[in-house]
Amino acid sequence: xxxxxxxxxxxxxxxxxxxxxxxxxxxxxxxxxxxxxxxxxxxxxxxxxxxxxxxxxxxxxxxxxxxxxxxxxxxxxxxxxxxxxxxxxxxxxxxxxxxxxxxxxxxxxxxxxxxxxxxxxxxxxxxxxxxxxxxxxxxxxxxxxxxxxxxxxxxxxxxxxxxxxxxxxxxxxxxxxxxxxxxxxxxxxxxxxxxxxxxxxxxxxxxxxxxxxxxxxxxxxx
Amino acid sequence: xxxxxxxxxxxxxxxxxxxxxxxxxxxxxxxxxxxxxxxxxxxxxxxxxxxxxxxxxxxxxxxxxxxxxxxxxxxxxxxxxxxxxxxxxxxxxxxxxxxxxxxxxxxxxxxxxxxxxxxxxxxxxxxxxxxxxxxxxxxxxxxxxxxxxxxxxxxxxxxxxxxxxxxxxxxxxxxxxxxxxxxxxxxxxxxxxxxx
Numbered sequence: 001x002x003x004x005x006x007x008x009x010x011x012x013x014x015x016x017x018x019x020x021x022x023x024x025x026x027x028x029x030x031x032x033x034x035x036x037x038x039x040x041x042x043x044x045x046x047x048x049x050x051x052x053x054x055x056x057x058x059x060x061x062x063x064x065x066x067x068x069x070x071x072x073x074x075x076x077x078x079x080x081x082x083x084x085x086x087x088x089x090x091x092x093x094x095x096x097x098x099x100x101x102x103x104x105x106x107x108x109x110x111x112x113x114x115x116x117x118x119x120x121x122x123x124x125x126x127x128x129x130x131x132x133x134x135x136x137x138x139x140x141x142x143x144x145x146x147x148x149x150x151x152x153x154x155x156x157x158x159x160x161x162x163x164x165x166x167x168x169x170x171x172x173x174x175x176x177x178x179x180x181x182x183x184x185x186x187x188x189x190x191x192x193x194x195x196x197x198x199x200x201x202x203x204x205x206x207x208x209x210x211x212x213x214x215x216x217x218x219x220x221x222x
Numbered sequence: 223x224x225x226x227x228x229x230x231x232x233x234x235x236x237x238x239x240x241x242x243x244x245x246x247x248x249x250x251x252x253x254x255x256x257x258x259x260x261x262x263x264x265x266x267x268x269x270x271x272x273x274x275x276x277x278x279x280x281x282x283x284x285x286x287x288x289x290x291x292x293x294x295x296x297x298x299x300x301x302x303x304x305x306x307x308x309x310x311x312x313x314x315x316x317x318x319x320x321x322x323x324x325x326x327x328x329x330x331x332x333x334x335x336x337x338x339x340x341x342x343x344x345x346x347x348x349x350x351x352x353x354x355x356x357x358x359x360x361x362x363x364x365x366x367x368x369x370x371x372x373x374x375x376x377x378x379x380x381x382x383x384x385x386x387x388x389x390x391x392x393x394x395x396x397x398x399x400x401x402x403x404x405x406x407x408x409x410x411x412x413x414x415x416x417x418x
Contacts (some may be wrong), residue, residue, distance in 0.1 A: 018281055020287045021257040021386045028246035029292040095293050096310075099301035160290030162310040 009066045021099050032158045035098075037220045038091045043084070046148055046178050047095050070078035071120030072184070078113025079181040086174035087152060093167040094218070103166055106173065109151055113177075136196050140186070141179045149175035149210060153217060161218040169212020176206035207213025236300035255284055260307050261301070270310035275319060282311040285382055320416050329346075358408040359401075366401035398400060 005072045086106040104146075152171045161167040180199060234253065244252035259280055266279040286307050294303050359370055372383035373394065380391045387394070 014277065015259050015280060015284070016256070018284055018386075019252055019259075022255065022284065023252040024246045024389050026243065026246060026248050026251050027384060029244050032292050034295075095295075096290055097294075097298060158292060160286070160293050162306065182318055182352065200352040 013181065026217075029033050032094075035088070035091045035095060038155055039084075039088050042091075042152055044058060045151050045155075046083075048098055050178070050182050051058035060222060061156050069120055069216065071116045071123070074116035075120060076181065076184050078111075078116055079177050079184065081109035081183055082113055083174050083177035085109050086170050086177060090152065090156060090167050090170035090174055091159070093163060093170065094104060094156050094197075096160060104171060106170070110173075114199055116197055117199075118193075121193045134195070136146060136206035137183065137195065138198050138202045140183050140212040141199065142206065143179075144177045145172075145202070147207045148178050151175075156218060159218075164214040164218040165211045165216070167218050171214075172210020173203065175210075176203040179180050179206075233299050233301055236304075237296050237298075240291070240294050240300055241296040244294070244296075255287070258284070258287070258304060259305065265305055265308040266312045266315075269309055269316070271312045271315055275315045279308070279311050282314070283308045285385065286311060288385060289381070338418045355405075355411070358405055361408060362401050362404055365389070365393070365397040366404060369397035370401040370405065373398050 030056075032038075089103050089105040092102040092105075094101070113186055149172055153168075156171060158165065180203060183199075236257070239250045241256075243254060258277075260279050262283045263276055266276055266283070271279050280315035287304065291308065294300070321349060357373075359367055362370065368387050368389070369383070371377045373380065378386070380394055383389075383394050384391050389397075
């Protein structure tokens with residue numbers, strides 16, 4: 001019988017018992033690969049389906065639309081940069097000794113993306129988009145973002161998140177940004193404010209789900 | 223972002239020990255964790271953790287070090303890695319304590335506040351209850367007893383209990399529920415007067 005039914009066990013003895021138990025259960029572990037390696041692994045994984053979709057996209061039309069709308073060029077750069085920086089921040093957050101301020105890495109690109117998108121969309125005064133178009137956009141971001149997020153979560157396994165909700169949220173943001181970047185190639189109409197709001201909703205949903213699932217999947221308080 | 227930290231003199235031994243632990247060297251790991259205990263306590267104290275919470279932080283940190291040991295890069299200094307984990311666990315402990323009201327400032331509420339000090343005879347009764355429970359738990363099969371001890375009595379999480387016992391979380395859950403059922407039976411009034 002143990003600490004709870006007899007006299008209190010001295011603190012030092014409690015620690016020694018835990019240490020002995022941990023040492024007894026010690027198994028060799030492979031040191032997790034470097035953040036850069038993990039980042040490259042994830043990029044390689046998402047570039048494959050991304051490149052496949054680019055091949056079937058009407059690239060000429062998309063580039064033509066972007067050429068006359070410089071805000072959307074900036075928005076596209078912002079979304080791609082957010083996907084990369086948010087993934088980097090999520091990966092770095094899985095290493096306890098890395099500065100937690102790395103979580104702020106996606107902020108500049110996210111600001112650029114939001115600012116350029118708002119600026120471009122507020123200049124448009126077209127008819128509100130149809131419900132089917134809206135569902136297509138949201139469905140595209142969620143449909144591509146969820147597998148991207150799962151791939152990134154798999155990539156994060158083996159690390160240890162001291163802030164699991166933050167890591168999960170960043171992973172969700174990275175996946176959603178990557179999906180939204182690819183959506184830009186297929187978007188057949190000019191982005192309006194209500195369209196933009198739906199894109200933002202889909203991205204917020206994925207980031208929120210990542211934050212919610214971060215704790216059970218990425219470690220944290222045991 | 224801070225630049226990549228450099229190894230301090232003396233810190234290299236921690237890095238070497240941790241690298242050996244990653245390779246499965248039990249003796250090096252045990253020695254490393256023992257050396258870490260006073261360092262963790264000092265780090266937690268510096269974050270403002272006091273009293274019994276300090277020992278809980280040390281235990282939590284040791285468990286986290288165990289779970290996160292694959293994330294340690296031997297090319298980097300060990301102490302900042304340990305400090306990051308300790309500080310996080312210290313903040314968790316402080317938040318946990320902060321959620322429990324400890325001071326009553328309102329004069330009326332102060333007067334009406336129940337005295338939390340033990341009443342005479344309370345200690346004796348507590349010991350009696352603990353003895354009955356101990357006897358009941360001792361009657362359980364090994365798996366159930368371990369699950370009850372770690373999860374219910376020591377309030378460890380499934381992950382912690384799994385790390386300590388080497389059993390899977392699923393097995394612990396099953397043993398825990400079976401153990402509770404057995405205890406309910408053993409401690410039910412119709413069993414009073416038996417040897418338990």
